Amino acid sequence: MPVIDIPGSKSITARALFLAAAADGVTTLVRPLRSDDTEGFAEGLTALGYRVGRTRDAWQVDGRPQGPPAREADVHCRDGATTARFLPALAATGHGVYRFDASAQMRRRPLLPLTRALRDLGVDLRHEEAEGHHPLTVRAAGVEGGDVVLDAGQSSQYLTALLLLGPLTRRGLRIRVTDLVSAPYVEITIAMMRAFGVEVGREAAGPGQVFVVPPGGYRPTTYAVEPDASTASYFFAAAAVTPGGEVTVPGLGAGALQGDLGFVDVLRRMGAEVSVRPEGTTVRGTGQLRGLTVNMRDISDTMPTLAAVAPFASGPVRIEDVANTRVKECDRLEACAENLRRLGVRVATGPDWIEIRPGTPAPGTGIKSYGDHRIVMSFAVTGLRVPGISFDDPGCVRKTFPGFHEAFAEVRGGLGA
Structure with missing residues (x-):
């Protein structure tokens, strides 16, 4: 039974780096993710003048609630959406000129x-x-704060950036x-802000919700x-498509912050055996996967994982309310559809949905990655049941x-796939 040591959460690491930089003192992050995205975030903080000390298992950040120590900086965000969206908000709290x-x-x-x-909050920002x-360039002079209206229908990261900013405003x-x-x-954001001493309030108002963030x-x-x-989803899916296969991920179980652990509930609905315990989560393949219709709006990063295993279900798999996946690293909805068609699987798509018919994927198929790590990792699961799958850019998983x-x-060997 493979027991998988999954690297730290990218989403949590990025938020923790922002919070550590904004805190009044030294913060230690234990087992942060070390990847291209998070290293880019850390380098962005360094460019803004923060000290980031890194060892193998921990990072230390010298925080500064007054904003970036540097008065001028050029920050390259690489491919990182959290870096590109969170750091300009952090820079706005300082005093200087910051180019991204x-x-x-x-x-x-x-x-x-x-x-x-x-x-709208008075930040001098120019694309x-x-x-x-x-x-873009931010000419920062601190942020007064107040009321603001936000459409976060494309990405929740817009709201997270403002929530993280809130306590740093006057x-x-x-x-x-x-x-x-x-x-x-x-x-996740609200729970982590609480761990760093800030409680976010909420109010209902019309069609949306109001978040109230105190200064301080x-x-x-x-x-x-x-x-x-999200990374664990590929290993859970690997167990689900392997009759008798079993995978356990320790440290990710009942009480986990990340909503993407909800992917195992989708696998359970399809027929896999799932056990979520305080110390970790186990998925076991039963030799049966049923088709289903599922709304994945809240766990859309795992949409490609489900799409990649959908051909092995006994009935159609329809994934709905995932329009936001079209503006990720690539148009993930169409990328999944195109690669499934390359495999000879029947697929239909709409503005915010994809429907995948059962089929026998063709061996020896080249998968087009579109430079997207989640496309490669998802179709690696397909490769457990289909020989000869290859990728045009396998290294994008970095x-x-x-x-x-x-x-x-290693998991493939442990599952006997």
């Missing part, structure tokens, strides 16, 4: 709802080329959200990063899990 740019892939991803909200996209923030996707990620800053702490639930292929090969 990103990879071509990240330049294509939208920012406008967040940057519009920052401008240097395409409106609503990187590169008056606090009252954020009215008109639309919200991936709500469990907001719950954060306190430093020692914070342990739990394993990444974004979140540089050692994925080695870890997955």
Whole structure:
């Protein structure tokens, strides 16, 4: 029975780095994720003047609630959406000129709802080329705070950036959200802010919700990063598609912050045996996967995982309410559809849904990665049942899990696949 040591959560590591930089003192992060995205975030903090000390199992950050120590900086956000969205909000709390740019892939991803909200709060922010996209410049003079309206229907990261910003403003923030996707990620943010000494209030208001964030800053702490639930989904799916296969992920169980652990409930509905305990989660394949219709709005990062195993179900698998996956590292909905068609599987798509028919995927198929780590890791699971699958860019997994292929090969051997 493979027991998998999953690296730390990317989402939690990024939030923890922001909170540590904003806290008044030294914070230690235990078992943070070390990947291209999180290293890029840490390098961004260093460019802004923060001290980030890194050892193998822990990072230490010298926080500064007054904003970045540097008065001028150039920050390259690489491919990291959290870096590209969170750090401009952090920079706005300081006093200086901060320029941000990103990879071509990240330049294509939208920012406008967040940057519009920052401008509404008085932040001097300019998009240097395409409106609503990187590169951008922040001429910071602190943030007064107050009321702001936000559409987070494309990404919950817009709301997270404002929530994290709130305690660093002079008056606090009252954020009215008109639309919200991936709500469990907001719950991660609020729980982590609580661990750093800030309690977020909520009010119901019309069609949306109001989040009330007090001023006053954060306190430093020692914070342990739990394993990444999105990454764990590939290993749980591997067990589900292998009759009698069993995978356990320790440290990710009852009480976990990450909503993407809900993916195991989807596998349970399909016929896998699932046990979620305080100390970890185990999935066991029963030799049967049923088709289903599932709304994945709140766990959309695991949509490609389900799409990649859907051909092995006994009936159609329809995934709904995942329009936001079209503006990730690539258009994930179409990327999944195209690769499934390459495998000879019948697929239909709509603006926010994909339906996959049962089939026998063709061996020896080349998968197009679109430079997206989640496409590669998802279709690696398909490769457990289909010989000869290859990838045009297998190395793109370094974004979140540089050692994925080695870890997955070990699991493959343990499952006898």
